[in-house]
Amino acid sequence: MPTITAHNLRKVYSVQKKRPGLSGSLKDLFAPINEEKVAVQDVSFSIDEGELVGFIGPNGAGKTTTLKMLSGLLYPTSGEVRVLGFDPWKREYDFLKQISLVMGQKNQLWWDLPAIESFNLAKDIYDIPQPVYKKTLYDLVELLDIGDVLNVQVRKLSLGQRMKAELVAALIHTPKILYLDEPTIGLDVVMQQSMRQFLKDYNQRGDGSIILTSHYMDDVKELCKHVVIIDNGTILFDGLLSNIIAKFSKHKIIEVIGGKGELKTHKVLRGQVAEKAATLLKDPSVVDINIKEIEIEDVIRSIFSAPTGPDI
Amino acid sequence: MHKYLSIFGITLQEIFTYRLNMVMWRVRQIFVFLIPFFIWRAVLGQGGDIYGYSFATIMTYLFGTTVLRSLVMGSRTIDLGWMINSGSLTIPLMRPLNIFSFFFIRDLADKLFNLTFMFIEIPLILLIFKPPVFIQTNPLIVLYATVSILLAIIIYFFINVIFGSLAFWTRDIWAPRFLLMVIMEIATGAMFPLDMLPLFWQKLIFATPFPYLLFIPLKIYLGTDPQFLSHILIALGWVFFLGVITKLVWRKGIKSYEAEGR
Numbered sequence: 001m002p003t004i005t006a007h008n009l010r011k012v013y014s015v016q017k018k019r020p021g022l023s024g025s026l027k028d029l030f031a032p033i034n035e036e037k038v039a040v041q042d043v044s045f046s047i048d049e050g051e052l053v054g055f056i057g058p059n060g061a062g063k064t065t066t067l068k069m070l071s072g073l074l075y076p077t078s079g080e081v082r083v084l085g086f087d088p089w090k091r092e093y094d095f096l097k098q099i100s101l102v103m104g105q106k107n108q109l110w111w112d113l114p115a116i117e118s119f120n121l122a123k124d125i126y127d128i129p130q131p132v133y134k135k136t137l138y139d140l141v142e143l144l145d146i147g148d149v150l151n152v153q154v155r156k157l158s159l160g161q162r163m164k165a166e167l168v169a170a171l172i173h174t175p176k177i178l179y180l181d182e183p184t185i186g187l188d189v190v191m192q193q194s195m196r197q198f199l200k201d202y203n204q205r206g207d208g209s210i211i212l213t214s215h216y217m218d219d220v221k222e223l224c225k226h227v228v229i230i231d232n233g234t235i236l237f238d239g240l241l242s243n244i245i246a247k248f249s250k251h252k253i254i255e256v257i258g259g260k261g262e263l264k265t266h267k268v269l270r271g272q273v274a275e276k277a278a279t280l281l282k283d284p285s286v287v288d289i290n291i292k293e294i295e296i297e298d299v300i301r302s303i304f305s306a307p308t309g310p311d312i
Numbered sequence: 313m314h315k316y317l318s319i320f321g322i323t324l325q326e327i328f329t330y331r332l333n334m335v336m337w338r339v340r341q342i343f344v345f346l347i348p349f350f351i352w353r354a355v356l357g358q359g360g361d362i363y364g365y366s367f368a369t370i371m372t373y374l375f376g377t378t379v380l381r382s383l384v385m386g387s388r389t390i391d392l393g394w395m396i397n398s399g400s401l402t403i404p405l406m407r408p409l410n411i412f413s414f415f416f417i418r419d420l421a422d423k424l425f426n427l428t429f430m431f432i433e434i435p436l437i438l439l440i441f442k443p444p445v446f447i448q449t450n451p452l453i454v455l456y457a458t459v460s461i462l463l464a465i466i467i468y469f470f471i472n473v474i475f476g477s478l479a480f481w482t483r484d485i486w487a488p489r490f491l492l493m494v495i496m497e498i499a500t501g502a503m504f505p506l507d508m509l510p511l512f513w514q515k516l517i518f519a520t521p522f523p524y525l526l527f528i529p530l531k532i533y534l535g536t537d538p539q540f541l542s543h544i545l546i547a548l549g550w551v552f553f554l555g556v557i558t559k560l561v562w563r564k565g566i567k568s569y570e571a572e573g574r
Binding site for chain 2: 013068071072073074075078091093096097099100101102105106108110113117121124125126127153
């Protein structure tokens with residue numbers, strides 16, 4: 001059964017357009033130009049219980065706007081969303097108790113106080129019984145390895161430590177749905193890796209769904225089976241990660257290894273692979289050939305960069 | 313209820329983190345008393361009276377507004393506009409909390425903090441300036457004054473939410489905020505008793521909720537407001553009216569909330 005469904009979801013922002021230069025600014029003062037900006041246009045999808053779904057797309061594609069509508073933060077211009085049977089916008093307590101939203105660039109902990117204070121507050125806000133709270137906190141702190149910084153002011157934590165503390169705060173009430181907006185942004189490679197490992201483990205331990213947005217391909221490749229590719233507010237692909245290549249890439253790569261160990265690559269249309277391989281093998285200097293799919297990063301990059309559709 | 317108690321506690325902890333800020337804010341409170349003190353001493357220090365106020369009665373009045381101001385005008389809700397613009401309103405919105413209770417409880421924490429410090433400042437002001445203090449002994453009047461102060465606290469809360477909500481539609485919230493502060497400085501009676509003003513201005517100001525923040529509660533406490541009952545009723549009317557406006561503005565504004573990044 002799907003936990004999240006969205007039908008024809010659309011969000012339009014009204015933004016003030018600035019005319020260039022000082023004289024433009026003066027004109028804006030008296031006659032501002034308001035423009036409608038379509039952030040998400042007509043998006044529909046569904047997400048099942050326990051899934052780990054990745055929304056990928058370039059900056060400004062509409063990923064975060066979609067996420068905010070799913071969490072009930074933004075009022076959709078039109079369309080319908082259902083999350084766990086609730087209309088997120090109404091922000092009923094029973095709904096809010098079952099979700100959590102973490103925004104990579106935003107701090108949700110009490111900035112001037114040690115992280116543990118934020119956790120204790122969450123315990124009271126979410127009505128978590130003391131023994132349950134103690135156990136969940138212990139588990140999360142162990143898993144994320146931040147036991148030594150719980151009593152340090154949040155403002156003094158490094159970005160990586162802070163992100164981990166944010167996750168503890170977000171998961172302390174064991175939400176059924178965790179929304180993560182760019183969870184690894186700004187983190188170093190090691191920290192990105194440990195964050196991914198944690199999310200993977202966490203998803204496998206329970207039946208909660210995780211929905212994350214990212215523009216790092218590694219996040220998605222390692223974590224998500226189900227991906228939604230979004231650009232200019234529309235969905236370009238919604239399905240299994242493994243199907244992206246079959247759907248979007250017209251070519252395969254043939255690697256030819258010569259007698260001296262030198263490597264040559266050929267990009268060949270799918271239909272012509274067998275024929276081309278046979279031709280290549282006729283060359284007596286060829287020792288071995290490999291037939292490979294194009295890397296998923298390259299496929300996705302070409303989806304976003306080609307205005308008329310991918311050519312890869 | 314438990315969760316709001318925790319928010320109350322954590323807000324106080326937050327205030328205490330900024331020790332220097334805290335002390336400086338209190339010093340400011342004393343200066344707020346100093347300025348009108350010297351002005352009125354220059355005018356009335358030699359004796360005589362103006363509009364029925366002698367130096368002693370005006371000092372009692374000013375001392376009263378200084379105390380009341382900490383109680384009525386102590387607020388954390390003034391951050392609302394900033395929270396909307398910066399997107400940090402997202403945090404309380406995503407929790408199973410009543411957003412108005414969240415802000416109101418934070419206001420109460422701020423007021424408690426102010427009140428505690430008043431116990432240090434009041435003896436200090438008394439010691440240095442020796443203003444004549446008036447202790448109301450009639451318990452009924454004290455009760456009416458308390459009711460009037462409670463209404464003032466709620467009115468001020470609603471005014472803050474309404475003004476903060478402007479940020480849903482415009483980024484320019486500083487100027488309106490500042491204008492409101494200046495108007496309130498006069499129209500609440502914080503600087504001088506409102507009955508010193510010409511009748512026209514009095515009528516104008518009394519058509520707003522501002523006199524019910526400081527002037528009316530203080531007059532009731534001092535026992536010098538013969539119309540105190542109707543004034544309490546009008547304050548109650550303002551509570552309802554502003555409460556409805558707050559709800560409407562909020563309901564409309566929150567729909568255009570964009571939860572922008574920092």
